């Protein structure tokens with residue numbers, strides 16, 4: 001970037017924030033958590049106040065400089081790779097919890113607040129912000145809204161979109177826009193806060209986000225159930241839901257993932273199990289006991305081997321199996337491709353059968369785990385991007401995984417978003433008319449196409 005322009009960015013950001021232009025610094029923002037070829041930005045700015053954000057956007061608009069808004073860069077769909085270079089606008093310096101309102105049950109946060117920081121702050125007041133992506137110790141609320149992040153509690157409590165009451169953001173010309181607010185009911189104008197959900201940085205730069213809070217559940221209880229075969233475990237998921245119980249969490253690990261986690265952690269998982277389910281129920285004590293014993297009975301009926309957590313240490317040990325799934329799988333090969341095709345929950349057994357067939361057909365290493373209760377499985381392909389022949393086979397396998405999900409009335413992505421990763425598949429799911437509508441919307445809001453270009457294929 002020419003010196004003159006760098007000077008302009010410097011004079012906007014001043015002493016408090018940061019402007020990065022040297023190659024080593026820029027390299028850190030050339031990639032995200034999705035395994036894709038990195039692309040260098042020309043400049044990275046870290047504003048700390050509204051005025052700075054607005055001025056950066058105005059300057060980029062005047063100079064036709066692409067803007068990639070970036071929180072923690074933990075997205076799994078290539079959403080923050082600066083495909084056209086340009087300016088990475090970091091939100092991590094914009095990280096204040098502005099209000100936690102215990103009377104009206106909402107919080108207002110700046111978009112760079114880390115998810116776990118908010119969750120802890122509201123819990124200290126006896127309140128609960130349920131969306132808990134596995135990345136919550138680093139991910140930002142802005143990134144969560146832009147990707148509509150889910151988590152382990154999605155089954156009972158929903159995902160990020162279910163908690164977004166209001167969003168303030170800047171459009172690509174630097175105009176300040178207000179969507180929603182602090183009231184439970186609000187119908188003045190378009191649902192612009194909803195428009196920001198899943199917008200992946202293409203429609204505006206979010207600054208303040210108002211989130212719904214709920215009372216913290218009184219108690220919870222967890223169990224782990226091992227099954228001899230994977231299909232029975234999947235049928236157990238459908239059996240729990242169809243018996244009208246909605247656990248907080250209903251997570252799944254297949255045999256390959258169990259063996260890999262055990263190898264890495266030595267926490268004592270039976271490596272002969274075909275699959276396991278991690279189940280947690282929460283609420284008032286009576287309700288928890290009743291639901292827990294119903295699930296216990298179901299598991300026995302379906303020949304599951306049960307392990308109940310009797311105290312917090314045992315509960316943490318149970319959850320470690322799930323928490324360590326991704327990192328344990330990542331140790332095995334240089335490249336990990338984590339998919340998140342999702343189907344209606346009753347179709348989990350069919351989806352699992354399809355994944356097993358695809359694994360066999362292409363002789364690939366695939367470990368599957370995930371939020372089974374949401375129908376959201378993570379078939380995780382372990383490969384090496386440098387091996388061109390194997391990557392061609394991987395592409396075919398991914399195509400077939402997506403086809404299987406769509407044929408079962410599912411979706412390509414339950415929570416990781418489109419970004420660059422799924423752009424070429426999007427039309428298959430939504431159709432030409434929808435792509436055209438999205439393109440018109442983008443063109444209307446961002447005629448110069450400066451906000452996160454080359455994403456979502458629009």
Ligand SMILES: Cc1cc2nc3c(=O)[nH]c(=O)nc-3n(C[C@H](O)[C@H](O)[C@H](O)COP(=O)(O)OP(=O)(O)OC[C@H]3O[C@@H](n4cnc5c(N)ncnc54)[C@H](O)[C@@H]3O)c2cc1C
Nearest residue numbers: 071072073074075079134135140142143146150200201206
């Ligand atoms: C180990 C691991 C576990 C994960 N587990 C989960 C999980 O359980 N559930 C889940 O849903 N995801 C999960 N993810 C994916 C990821 O953490 C989420 O997508 C998260 O929401 C991204 O937040 P971020 O702050 O890192 O956003 P980034 O990756 O920085 O950005 C994501 C997108 O949001 C846009 N964006 C960010 N901030 C703003 C803003 N202020 N205004 C406008 N656009 C903005 C960016 O342009 C980009 O398109 C996981 C990732 C990892 C690495």
